[in-house]
Amino acid sequence: MRAKIIGTGYSLPAFRADNDYLATLVDTSDEWISERTGIRARHLAKEETTLSMSAEAARMALERANFRAEDVELLIVATITGDMDTPSTACQVQKEIGAKHALAFDINAACSGFLYSLHVAEAFIESGTYRNALLIGAETLSKIVDWTDRTTCVLFGDGAGAALVTASENGGLLSQSLGSNGEKWDVLFCEGRPNENPLRAKGQKCGYLKMDGQEVFKFAVRTVPQCIEDALAKAGLKPEEIDLFILHQANKRIIQAVAKRLGMAEEEFPMNMDECGNTSAASLPILLAQLDERGRLHPGDRIVLSGFGAGLTWGACVLEW
Numbered sequence: 001m002r003a004k005i006i007g008t009g010y011s012l013p014a015f016r017a018d019n020d021y022l023a024t025l026v027d028t029s030d031e032w033i034s035e036r037t038g039i040r041a042r043h044l045a046k047e048e049t050t051l052s053m054s055a056e057a058a059r060m061a062l063e064r065a066n067f068r069a070e071d072v073e074l075l076i077v078a079t080i081t082g083d084m085d086t087p088s089t090a091c092q093v094q095k096e097i098g099a100k101h102a103l104a105f106d107i108n109a110a111c112s113g114f115l116y117s118l119h120v121a122e123a124f125i126e127s128g129t130y131r132n133a134l135l136i137g138a139e140t141l142s143k144i145v146d147w148t149d150r151t152t153c154v155l156f157g158d159g160a161g162a163a164l165v166t167a168s169e170n171g172g173l174l175s176q177s178l179g180s181n182g183e184k185w186d187v188l189f190c191e192g193r194p195n196e197n198p199l200r201a202k203g204q205k206c207g208y209l210k211m212d213g214q215e216v217f218k219f220a221v222r223t224v225p226q227c228i229e230d231a232l233a234k235a236g237l238k239p240e241e242i243d244l245f246i247l248h249q250a251n252k253r254i255i256q257a258v259a260k261r262l263g264m265a266e267e268e269f270p271m272n273m274d275e276c277g278n279t280s281a282a283s284l285p286i287l288l289a290q291l292d293e294r295g296r297l298h299p300g301d302r303i304v305l306s307g308f309g310a311g312l313t314w315g316a317c318v319l320e321w
Helices: 030-037 050-065 089-097 110-127 182-187 213-235 252-262 280-293
Strands: 002-011 015-018 041-044 074-078 103-107 132-140 158-168 172-180 188-190 209-211 244-247 302-309 313-320
Touching (some): 002 050, 050 089, 050 132, 050 158, 074 089, 074 110, 089 132, 110 313, 172 213, 213 302, 280 302
Parallel strands (some): 244 302
Antiparallel strands (some): 188 209
């Protein structure tokens, strides 16, 4: 049995922060941001939370799949910005949507998180342990971004995406390729709550997201094509046999470089970063759900998903829709 996506959903905060809005906060401009990244706007949470967006995306995925929450057996949320340190966001979503029979837990693999959760779900389904899984990528990155640092705050947005995966004999996941390199963790990171136990000084500040943009760029344009090629080789396919390449929405120039490396037209790489920015673990499932909503995905389509992020982590999979 293979793991097959049968329903998708997404949720974005109501407030749309365009580049002109960010220019009122830091020394930047629409031209400076859009030329370097392809991003023109992003959605920022005000009343929304990682939990509320996760639940909304999950409900949409279940509705599109005509599937009951109480029948979900496995619930995984990929996030680095849960509302609480504990319990997991997945357990909170479990209560919120009524998935009372599911095993629920979170995964932290940053922007690769959704792919990691898909791989875990595939293993459970292929082993026969579970027959279905609800996978969610959700982030409220606006709470860990330094809004005085124009090199990072212009890049990120908030949102959630979800996919319902079930066991199937037809279509589904054909191959996966995942990796990590912990030696490079310090090129993209965010420090957690400081230790203020009685042995340490008090008054330390929590960290903000920090990134060496050049190192991340070089890592992405080198590693993502290799990862995709590995996944394609495992599936016995060539790039020209793929209908769509859905990549993590971090930077337009990265996606253009990957397309060139694979010898494929940029039109084969749909993007939504112009309106959503980089939403980390939510990036892939949001774009997937939007394409599904717009009728861009058809039965039998061969699709590549690929992401990369802090860790450093990366992944790619080939699936038949």
